[in-house]
Amino acid sequence: MKLDFKFSNLCGTVYKKGNVVFTPDGNSIISPVGNRVTVFDLVNNKSHTLPFENKKDIHRLALSPNGALLITVDEDGRAVLVNFPRRVVLHHHNFKSEVHDLQFSPNGRYLAVSHQKQVHIWRTPGFTRDFAPFVLHRKLPGHYDDVVHLSWSSDSRFLVTGSKDMTARVYSMEEVEGFEGAVLTGHRDTVVGAWFSKDNQTIYSVGKDGALFVWNLEEKIRRDAEMNDGGGKKRRKGVDGQEIRTISKWLASEKHYFNQSAAKVTCVSFHAPSNLLVVGFNSGIFGIWELPDFNNIHTLSISQKKITSAAINATGEWLAFGSSALGQLLVWEWQSESYILKQQGHQHDMTCLTYSQDGQFIATGGDDGKVKLWNTTSGFCFVTFTEHSGGVAAIEFAKQGQVVFSASLDGTVRAFDLVRYRNFRTFTTPTPVQFSCLAVDPSGDVVVAGSMDTFEVFVWSVQTGKLLDIMAGHEAPISGLAFSPTEGMVASGSWDKTVRVWDVFGRDKAPESFEHQSEVLSVAWRPDGKQFASTTLDGQVSFWDMSFGKLTTTIEGRRDIAGGRKATDRMTAKNSQSNKHFTSICYTADGSTVLAGGNSKYVCIYDIPSKSMLKRFQISANLSLDGMQDILNSKNMTEAGPKDLIDTAGENSDLEDRIDSSLPGVKSGDASLRKTRPEVRTKAVRFAPTGRSWAAASTEGLLIYSLDETLTFDPFDLEIDITPETVLEALISKEYLRSLVMSFRLGEKNITQKVYDSIPVESVSLVVRDVPQKYLDRLMGLLVAAIEGSPRIEFHLVWVTGLMKFHGKWLRERYGEVGSAVRALQKGLGKMYEDVSKVCDDNTYTLNFLLSSMEKNQMEEETPMEIEAVGMDIVGL
Template sequence: MKSAFQFSNLCGTVYRHGNVVFSPDGDSIYSPVGNRLSIFDLVRNTSTTLPFETRKPIARIALSPANTAIVLVADEDGRALLVNTKRRSVLAHMNFKQPLRDAQFSHDGKHLAVTHGAQVQVWRTPSHLAREFAPFVLHRTYTGHFDDVLSIRWTKDSRFFITTSKDMTARLYSLNQVEGFRPKTFTGHRDAVINAFFSKDERTIFTVSRDGACFTWRAKDEDDVATADMDEDDEDGALRSANGFALSKPGSSSSGPDDTVGLTRWGIAEKHYFMQPQTKTVCSVFHPETSLLVVGFSSGVFGLWEMPDFNNIHTLSISQEKISSVAINASGEWLAFGAQKLGQLLVWEWASESYILKQQGHFYDMNTVGYASDGQVAATGGDDGKIKLWNTSSGFCTATFSEHSASVSCIEFAKQGSVLFSASLDGTVRAYDLVRYRNFRTLTSPTPVQFISLAVDPSGEVVCAGSADSFEIYMWSVQTGKLLDILSGHLGPVAGLSFSPSGSGVLASTSWDKSIRLWEVFRTSQSVETFQLNGDGLAIAFSPDGTEVCAASLDGQLTFWNAQDGKQTGVLECRRDISGGRKVDDKVGRRNNAAGACFTTICYSADGACILAGGNSNYVCLYDVRERVLLKRWELTKNLALDGTQDRLDSRRVTEAGNIDLVNDRSDEEDLLPEERMDRSLPGAQRGDLSKRSTRPISRAKCVRFAPTGRSWAAAATSGLLIYSLDEQAAFDPFDLDIDLTPEAVREASRQGESLLALVGACRLGEKPLMAEVYEQTSPSDIALIARQLPLVHLPAVMRLVAERMQPASASPHVEFHLKWIAALFAAHGTEIRARAATDYAPTLRAVQVALNELRANVKKTSDDNLFAMLYVWNGFGQQHHGAGKGPANGISAIGMEIDSL
């Protein structure tokens, strides 16, 4: 069993906090998910989570217009990462030492403007081509505001930018010194100005304040300028002549055309109001090409206005909670909304009034996860009582079931058929048909109980659930829905259940009464065998062959039992493996911190060689079953906003009043409505809404499961559904298809000798059997030509196909044929493969290397066997002649020497 699992994707959570941003081409959207960054491809319908992590949850994202692969990601403390999204690597680190309210790249991509409290800092953008010791160079610090700066917007020529602040003003600055220019102040708002925008021709400026006011600013006439010079208290809020710069009309000969924005005398032309009572304006965005203004409100309502006429196009409600962030794509057709409290991400096409994307994670914690038999679908259950189905390839939620009225505690898929079972604290076990997506069976107990464990027979006909309060196991028939039996005997909550995969009808259960019981449930006279544990039983699992049972107990041990003869085969002491990660309010020393560490969820691998375990810790461990050793340990997250992610606490954060991280300064709640500031959570609550409970969320793995294929595993953790995989799967691209591209057309092209056309068509269809069929029918004399003409987009798929055909499992005898393909592909595309060997082609090259190593080992073994057989034959022939008096022939010795030389 391999242990080289790497982080692959993050499902179960689509948006947490911060701003959402469209890519420059408008096909993808960037969404912060905790301390990770997810990219949702709206055209190909896939989602990808980048492997890097920030120290705290991401608060700001900025994309470079000049280079679409460069992204700045900043966390809540102002620590930022400059990332290359195409290479999935971090280019530079930077600590801005204050939280960033906004960060914007200039349009030419050469400068980066960030908020720094009441100041604005402009930095030179680091080069993405060369590695530098100090990549961030400060260009200039701009002052003038008296409160926190909220937003920054650049002009098209990147010579000026406008900022807005909580001090109810906006200010216009220049990047470099401009003759006759001084920073201009835009006043007149009665609340914090959240955004300012330039029109397409940059002759108009729009400012939006939190109280729902939108002001339009234009250049003032000379008569108005003279009046403003005489009247110091003019209500338009424009700058007075005391600023000391020469007045000039836009486009006059005294100033260059690039300085028009800076030397314009701005004044209020119009005042508009959104008229949304009892709400605050939370976010806004402007599309200059279409003059479309999009505003999100704290009531979950968003509106579209056509500027500068302020014509209301739409006013719609998409949520009952506050809209935290809004973005618009390059064409102005799609709008993206993020709702922090609901964890919701929406993409709306306003012209057709339809959803392009509508995704939402679990409202509370995620408790359990299960894999379907094909490994393509993962189901999760949460404290919100919902069950969500996730496509592991695309990362999107495909269905949501909300029939449960309480927390979902356990999920199991039937081995045969598309049926999903779930157990909940509401006292029901429900069966879902994944073909029609409906709840077709609801199983209940005679008296109300809370179910905390679940097991399904391999045939899918019988389902069992363990209770937390009556200490009994209930068994139902799926076909009739009737209660078959109630298994009694445990003296504590039944924490784990597992059916034997061999189909023998043996049910294993473990309980808090420190025991394991094996029930033969299908016999008329049920026999029960009891094993004793050293601690309270928390989880149990059968090996894939049904011969071994593993149980996790409260004392931090993994105990292995032989299910056939009832003998204990081994014990693993795991406290030191799972220990680590101290809470900010811990009073226990670091050495004693492992005393309460234990596993609460375990799962065997597909081949039964390893066992995966997780629990109330930031680590997931993989053990070798035969050798009883730890193979690898994964750290789930490095998010310092969660408890249990640091092995050592920082003594500098501890004061006389306690840890400073426990102090809520409520700096981010001053903008909330009175009803939003109310904290209705119970003191010390460990479950529920993560954003409102009075204790910090703890990083832990509530459930771990191996995929049936054995190539990946998933963990339902505090930060979401983390998927770790051995390799990356090829994405299916339906945009290369047309109506004439069918499997029959591909086979016909192969029969006519058009091997390249047939191979490319099979790759576009994405059907592996068809690809293998076309590949094997290729003429060896055409391999070099096809390799040279093969499009680069299909190169990884073809290399992966060759590697799979070289495996012994494929039973393909064409060894020389496969080697010719490998040599031709590397000869034709060696430069491209080498340039992307560490990124895009890494999984494919690993597969090719493994195939070549196995082929080499098989060839060497066959050659050695043949060599020894030939030596044995020739030595026996020589002994016969020597016994006849002729002596060993010289020819035999010569042949033996030649064989030795081989």
């Protein structure tokens, strides 16, 4: 089994906090998600997360005008410089204070960074590995409180700043005759934004209280008595002997107010070429105004919480908004009044996940009562079900058909149709209970759920929706359920330290009980149904043989996932292992290894026969989460407790920021209100049916890890006479089968792809028929890669048809070995079918439109001819 899984994508979170930025072409938007960065391609409808992490949650980010450099800054001022096109980290830098804003100059030469009451101007780092990539150019003092906004003029000569001291200041990067800086006063609250107009003759400043000031540049000629400067040189003087100086001064010409019923301004953005001002308020409303006339174009409510970030793309057509409290990211086209992108993650913790049978979709459930479906290829959520009124505890796909089941704490189990996107069945119990786990029969006819309060397992028929049976016997809450893949057996794990195996379809047999040393947290069946695994509260993983009904293997996993110390822990991370255990486990496709995750920052893969840990993945390096550090710094401990847990909301200036409606010490609920830091943990782990990736529902969101094939060299039966030259010689000699097998044995991807593309379509059937069986899995992997990256649809279908025609029986007999490759091939064909269907539908609509237009034109052309013929007849009479 390959273990080189690399972080692939982060799907469950689309925005957390900070500012969002459009790329220079305006087709993609960059969003901070915790300590990572996700790029949403709005044209191709895809998203990908960059493979680097900041030490803490990202607070600000900036992209250079040419789109080459990306700088991300976390809460403490630590910055990461990234080569954005190549996704490579170039340098780490510490600004040593919280950064409220940073902006590249339009010419790309400077980087302006707010540093408390000052503004620091840095020279833009290059792509070379310099000893000191960040070189300080100059410091700009003058403000009496923190600087919160920066903006450059179009010629990069001037900089305007907004501050909490209710003023805006104008600075010059170079000495300009007659310019001595300017202080723009008059606002009664924090200046959250200030910008130059396109001609740099006007400044627009916006206060937090909803006031917009318009400042115009006026030049005056000042005549003074003749004076000598310090250098002894005389200044320029006029005919009358007096000095002549041109003085530039910014004067307030207009004042406007947004009048949004006492709502505070939380974010603003200005697009100078089109003079559009976008303002977001803490009421969830945003507005668009055209300057300098102050015409209100649109006012729309898009969120229930305050809007924390706003951005405009380069053409001024698309507006992006982020809401931190709800985790929303919206892209709105204001001219057509339509959404380009509307994404939202789970408002609270993600609790469970499951893969579809083809591995193309992932369904997740959360404490917010929502069920979301994510496309693993695009990374987008394409449907959300909100029928549950309580947190979703378990979720499962039906093995056959497009149906997903979910169990909730509201006492219902619901079935959702993924064709019509509706809740078509709701399963309830005679007395209300809270469901904690769920399992679905492989045939999809029976669904079972376990309760937390009555300690019973309920069985329903999916077809009729009726309750078939109630299986009682446990003496504590039921924590896990799993159906056997081969027989009608279901295993239930409970806090009473037992796992019971029930025969759902034949109740004449008594359930078999398996005793454990501690509370059972989860259960999982091996794909062949002859073994099941269970995890317990003491950190052990137990494997039970169903043929003999006895314990075969035990893995002590507490020490493997130990690590990480909470801020309130009195013991070291090495000794604090009491709360380290696995809460979720699943088998791989071949059944030889298991994937386990739980109350820790680690996810482990174990080899069952040798009882050894093969690899351990750290799901996050975010120090904003609790339980990440192994060693705590004693200077962060005060008499009132750790500094990270002290509530500082009372120091905020706004009333809505000071009010805290959460209960003391709660860890669930609104993430923006709780006083305790979220703890790093993994609620659920699942392997994809294709075996090429696995996913984890963690505190950070839905993490997907996959195999990176481009970086591995994996030859197969390699011999000394097999070289790229001999492979190409066989191809030139039209020995297609021999060249294909040699390329498989060589293991170089580009050579194999060249051989595949060079085989004539009339020879494909003969080649596929004679391919040795031990190379079939390699051939299917080649077909999957070719289908995803090449538009030769008919050519690929000929290969797939020949493969199933000549080797279908062999593949069916060894489905356990090649099942992952077959499912990956099925996924690729399904994606190709969707793309072709979409193109065919578009072409059909276009042809119908052209035909109707042609018929209309013919009718219009025939009508004058008929009138002319009638006129000639009349003239003839």
